[in-house]
Each structure stands twice: as C-alpha cells, then as structure tokens.
Amino acid sequence: MNMLSKQEYVDFVKEKSPKSPMWRSMLAAFFVGGLICCVGEGVSDLLKLIFPAMTEEDVATWTTVVMIFAGSFLTAIGVYDKLGHFAGGGSIIPITGFANSVVSPAVEYNREGVFFGVCAKMFVIAGPIIVFGIVASVIVGIIGLFL
C-alpha cells in the first residue's frame, strides 16, 4: 500500500472533485439572459405596433406585465424551473425570474392550503426583494426631497 503525503492527497482530491462548470454556466446564463431580454424587446415592439397611440411609459409597463405573465405561466407548467437548472443566473435575473421566485413556491406549497401554503410561502424569496425595494425607494425619495 503506497502512502500519500499530505500534499499529494490534497492534489488527488482536487483532481477527482468535480470541476465547477464555471465557463459553461456563465455562457448559458449569457445566452438565456440575452434571449429573455430580446423577447422583452420583441414584446414591446409588438405592443408599439398594435397600439401606436400608447405612451412609452405604458408600453414599458405592459411589457413588464406580459413578461411576468409568461414567467408565471412557464413556472406553473414546470418549464421555467427546468430552464433555471440549465441557465442559472440567466433565468434568475430577468423579471421572469422574479415571477418564478413568487409562483414556484406558491405552486409548490398549495397542498398546505391557501392561507399558510400559497399566500405565505409566495413571499419566501420575493419578501426580501419587496422589503429592500420599499426601504430603498423611501430612502431615495427622502434624498430626492433635498435635491
């Protein structure tokens, strides 16, 4: 039985442990994220085409709502979580990922009832986002008073 020195053992573990798929995951995030943003751009172009009278601001708001609907629906039918497994950050950071973070636990916990299943678990991930968002917006607003 051959003995390994400490350093050899460390090297051996490093060699055998799975390589973190750094580049692959970043590339996947880039492509999927970019594609979702292109879909968003497409939705807003389409809205502008169908409703030429709509203001810029309304188009942006409707685009957000449509993207959130798409994200929610794809989450509900179980597609988005599979995409998330492949794309990581590419599916988390777009607004569809925010929708996913709300709908996924809501659907997951609906067997625990509407009150403490759906309605409470909905905010497991979205809660911190909403709280941080509101606090930040109030801070910004108060700073804005002095500008």
Add this chain to the structure above:
Amino acid sequence: MEYFLTYLKVFAVGGAICCLGQLLINKTKMSSARILVTFMLLGVILEVSGAFSYLKEFASAGVTVPIVGFGSNLAKGALEGASEEGLLGAVKGGMSAVSAGLTSVIVFGFVFALLFKSKSKKI
C-alpha cells in the same frame, strides 16, 4: 438592419448582466434571493446616479427586463414623487411606479397556484 442592431445590443447587454449574476453565484454561492436583491439595489444606484437612462437609451430591454429595471423604476418613482408631492410623494412614489408589476406577480402567482398542482421537481 436597424432592428438587428437593436436586438444585438439588447442581447449583449442583457446577457452580460445575467452573466455577471452567474459569476456572482459561482464565486459567492449566493442564493437567488440575495442575487435578486443585489441586482435590484444596483438598479436603484444606477438610477440615482443617472447612469441608467444612458444604459436604457443604449440597450432598452437589455436593462429594463433584468431586475435592475425594477430597481430603477422604484428609484425613479420615488424621485418623481418627491419633486412633485414632497414627503408624501417620496413615500409612495416608488411603490406606485412598480405597482403594476408587483400586483401582476401576486395575482398570477395566486391564480396559478390554485389552478396547477405542483409536479415533483427533482432535477
């Protein structure tokens, strides 16, 4: 051709933001909630510093679809509210700017949770 260039910019900038997020996930093992909060606050900072409007002009949906757009909307609403209605506007401006998005997330979440049964998602 003009369309192609626009979409290329959207793709590149949106992809780059998501790529940055993935780098953060890989390096720090942050959970998705922390990632989302980080990028939303980044959006708030970009909006307050004034950089966001330039980015938006360059890559429209490339920066508004990622959650940084949500943060920027919050900050923009708060600033507008503050300049129009004073303290009350500063308090309610942020939420009213994102109210459509937030409401639709909650309503769709609620409706879909009632309509769909969860699949066992062991992936």
